[in-house]
Amino acid sequence: MSKTTPHSIGARVLHALALAAFVAFALFPLFWLLKVSLTPDDLMYGEGVRLWPSRVTLDHYGSVLRHSQFPLFFRNSLIVSAATGLLATAAASAAGYAFSRFRFRGKAWVVGVMLVSQMFPLVIIVAPIFRLLAPLGLTNSLTGLVVVYTAFNTPFAAFLMQSFFEAIPKDLEEAAMMDGATRFQALRRVILPLTLPGLAATGGFVFTAAWSELLFSLMLNSSAAVSTFPAGLLGFVSKFSVDFGQMMAAGVLALLPVGAFFLVIQRYLVQGLTAGAVKG
Amino acid sequence: MATITLSNVSKDYGGGPVLRGMDLEIREGEFVALMGPSGCGKSTLLRLIAGLEEPSGGEIRIDGRRVNEVAPKDRDLAMVFQSYALYPHMTVRENMSFALKQRRLPPAEIKAAVEAAASKLGLTGLLERKPKALSGGQRQRVAMGRAIVRNPKAFLFDEPLSNLDARLREQMRYEIRKLHRELGATSVYVTHDQVEAMTMADRIVALNDGAIQQVGSPQDLYDNPANLFVAGFLGSPPMNFLDATLAPEGALVVEGQTLAHVSPPAGLAAGTTLTLGLRPERLALTDPTEGTAVRVDVVETTGTGRVVHLALGPQRLKLFTMDPRPLAPGDVVGLVAPPGAPLLFDPVSGARLS
Structure with missing residues (x-):
C-alpha cells in the first residue's frame, strides 16, 4: 500500500471517483429536499431545474410549524419511535443474550422462525394485521403502532444484540459468578455496562426504523390525531396541487432528530454488525 | 481450606x-x-x-x-x-x-x-x-x-x-x-x-x-x-521409545543389538516384542567398542549440555549428555543404558510391564 507506483495512483483516483459518484448519487435527493424547502413559491417552477434558487426563504418552515398539524405528527412520531426503541431493545437484549449464552431446546427453530419473519414483504400482512388489531381497539391508536413496530423490529435487533454479546467473553460472567454473583447480577454488573454501546446502537436502529415507517402508519391509522409524520407528509398533497415547499420543509425537520441520532451511534452500529464476523 | x-x-x-x-x-x-x-x-x-x-x-x-x-x-x-x-x-x-x-x-x-x-x-x-x-x-x-x-x-x-x-x-x-x-x-x-x-x-x-x-x-x-x-x-527431551525384543536372561535386543539388561518380569517369555522406554538423560556415551554402536545424527547444544540425536538402524533416539567429547554427525559412538534405566511397556495396550 505504501508504494506509490503510477498504477496505484490511477487505481486510487478511480477508487475515489467511484466513491464520490456513489456519495453524490445517494445524497443528491437530500440536497434537493433542502433546496426545494428553501425555494420561494413563485420560483418553484420557474427555477425548477436550477441547482440553487436566486432567492431563498424560510417561509415554508414557518408555515409548517405554525399553520400545519406537523408539530402534532412530530410528537406522535416521537412517542411511537421512542416507545418502540425502548421495548424492542429490551426484548432484543433478552433474546440476544439467550441466543449467545444458553443452549436450549428448539433454539434453532426459534432463530429460524425469526429469520423467516424478516422475509415477507410487509404489504402481504397489512390486511390480516388490521383485522387482528381492529377488534382490540388498536387501530387509530399509537399503541397499536408501537405493538406492530416492536414485533417487526425485534428479530433483527435480537441478532444485532446477539453479536454484541458474542463479543464479550463468557469468562467475564463466569468470573463474576465465581466471585459470588448470580447470573443475573453478573449480567447487570459486568455484562450490561460493557454492552451499553450495543444497546445504544440497537435502540437507535429501531428508533430510526420506526421513525420512517409509512405503510402501517397509513393503513392502521386514519385519524390525523394519531398520524405519524411520514403519513402526515402526505397531507401536503391535495386533490389539486402538491405543496412541495412545505412538504420538503417538513421533511428536513423530520430528518434532524434521526440524523443527529445516527451521527452519535453509527460507530457502534458498524462495530456491532462486524463483531460477530470478526470473532468467527 | x-x-x-x-x-x-x-x-x-x-x-x-x-x-x-x-x-x-x-x-x-x-x-x-x-x-x-x-x-x-x-x-x-x-x-x-x-x-x-x-x-x-x-x-x-x-x-x-x-x-x-x-x-x-x-x-x-x-x-x-x-x-x-x-x-x-x-x-x-x-x-x-x-x-x-x-x-x-x-x-x-x-x-x-x-x-x-x-x-x-x-x-x-x-x-x-x-x-x-x-x-x-x-x-x-x-x-x-x-x-x-x-x-x-x-x-x-x-x-x-x-x-x-x-x-x-x-x-x-x-x-x-x-x-x-x-x-x-x-x-x-x-x-x-x-x-x-x-x-x-x-x-x-x-x-x-x-x-x-x-x-x-x-x-x-x-x-x-x-x-x-x-x-x-513428562520430561524434556521426552523419553525414547524403541521396539525391542526380550532375549533370554533379560537382554533387550534392538535392531539385532543388545541395548540393555533387565531382570525379566514374571510371565514374559523370551522372544516377546515390547516397547523399551529410555530417558535421554539416563543414557551415557562411551567408545563404540564398549557400548552398543550407534550413529550420531544431529547434535543440539543447550548450554548445560548437548542433546544428541542417534540412529540405531532405522530407529531414532535422543540422549542428553554433559560429556565434553567431540561429536559430529556421522560419528559412530557407544551407547550405555545403566541398570534401572530401561522401562518396559506393552506395545499394544501401552501399560507398564516392569
Whole structure:
C-alpha cells in the first residue's frame, strides 16, 4: 500500500471517483429536499431545474410549524419511535443474550422462525394485521403502532444484540459468578455496562426504523390525531396541487432528530454488525 | 481450606463422554496439577469443580458436602482464568473488591483486604488503573489478587500462565508456589505444560482421553510412569521409545543389538516384542567398542549440555549428555543404558510391564 507506483495512483483516483459518484448519487435527493424547502413559491417552477434558487426563504418552515398539524405528527412520531426503541431493545437484549449464552431446546427453530419473519414483504400482512388489531381497539391508536413496530423490529435487533454479546467473553460472567454473583447480577454488573454501546446502537436502529415507517402508519391509522409524520407528509398533497415547499420543509425537520441520532451511534452500529464476523 | 472429593464423576455433552467416571481426592492444603494434552478433559474437570458445568454422573463433594446442585457463587472457590477475565470497565481496586462487595462486607474491611492483597502482589501503585492500562504480567497478578483477597476455600487455576512469555511464566510459577506456601490453600491447577506440573504440584493427575492415567508426586510419575502416555508426557527431551525384543536372561535386543539388561518380569517369555522406554538423560556415551554402536545424527547444544540425536538402524533416539567429547554427525559412538534405566511397556495396550 505504501508504494506509490503510477498504477496505484490511477487505481486510487478511480477508487475515489467511484466513491464520490456513489456519495453524490445517494445524497443528491437530500440536497434537493433542502433546496426545494428553501425555494420561494413563485420560483418553484420557474427555477425548477436550477441547482440553487436566486432567492431563498424560510417561509415554508414557518408555515409548517405554525399553520400545519406537523408539530402534532412530530410528537406522535416521537412517542411511537421512542416507545418502540425502548421495548424492542429490551426484548432484543433478552433474546440476544439467550441466543449467545444458553443452549436450549428448539433454539434453532426459534432463530429460524425469526429469520423467516424478516422475509415477507410487509404489504402481504397489512390486511390480516388490521383485522387482528381492529377488534382490540388498536387501530387509530399509537399503541397499536408501537405493538406492530416492536414485533417487526425485534428479530433483527435480537441478532444485532446477539453479536454484541458474542463479543464479550463468557469468562467475564463466569468470573463474576465465581466471585459470588448470580447470573443475573453478573449480567447487570459486568455484562450490561460493557454492552451499553450495543444497546445504544440497537435502540437507535429501531428508533430510526420506526421513525420512517409509512405503510402501517397509513393503513392502521386514519385519524390525523394519531398520524405519524411520514403519513402526515402526505397531507401536503391535495386533490389539486402538491405543496412541495412545505412538504420538503417538513421533511428536513423530520430528518434532524434521526440524523443527529445516527451521527452519535453509527460507530457502534458498524462495530456491532462486524463483531460477530470478526470473532468467527 | 477444603478437601475436594470426586466420585465416579462423568461428563457428556451429547457427543460421547468427555470425562469417564473419575475418582479423585484432593486433600486439604494440597497443590494438585491436572495435566494432559488439549482435549483430555482437564479444563472440563476444573469447571465441574467450580460449578460452571454440571456433571452428567457421579458426585462432587467439597468438605464432605455434596455440591452437584450448588451454584458457583455458593461454593466459595476462587478461579483464575487463562484470559484473566478482568472486568474491563472497573479499576484494579474495583476488580479486587467485586467479590467482597458482593458479600456486603463493610467498606473499611474491603479496603484493608484489597490493600493487603495488593501489597502482597506488588500492585499497590496500580490500584486505580483500568486493566487495559496494565501489562500481561500485571493483569495476571490482578487476577491472582482477585482470588486471594477473598480467602476462599480453594483456588482453581485454568492455565493461568499460558498467555505470558517464557521469562515471566517462570517468575509467576515461583510466585504462585510461594503464595501457596504462605496461604496454605487447597489449589487445583490445570496445565498442559509438564514443566509447570512438575515444578509446582504436590501431586500430578495425568489425564488423557477423559480418564485419569496416573496420580502421584511429580518424581513418582517421572520415575515410575504407569503407561506410555505418562512416560511420554513428562520430561524434556521426552523419553525414547524403541521396539525391542526380550532375549533370554533379560537382554533387550534392538535392531539385532543388545541395548540393555533387565531382570525379566514374571510371565514374559523370551522372544516377546515390547516397547523399551529410555530417558535421554539416563543414557551415557562411551567408545563404540564398549557400548552398543550407534550413529550420531544431529547434535543440539543447550548450554548445560548437548542433546544428541542417534540412529540405531532405522530407529531414532535422543540422549542428553554433559560429556565434553567431540561429536559430529556421522560419528559412530557407544551407547550405555545403566541398570534401572530401561522401562518396559506393552506395545499394544501401552501399560507398564516392569
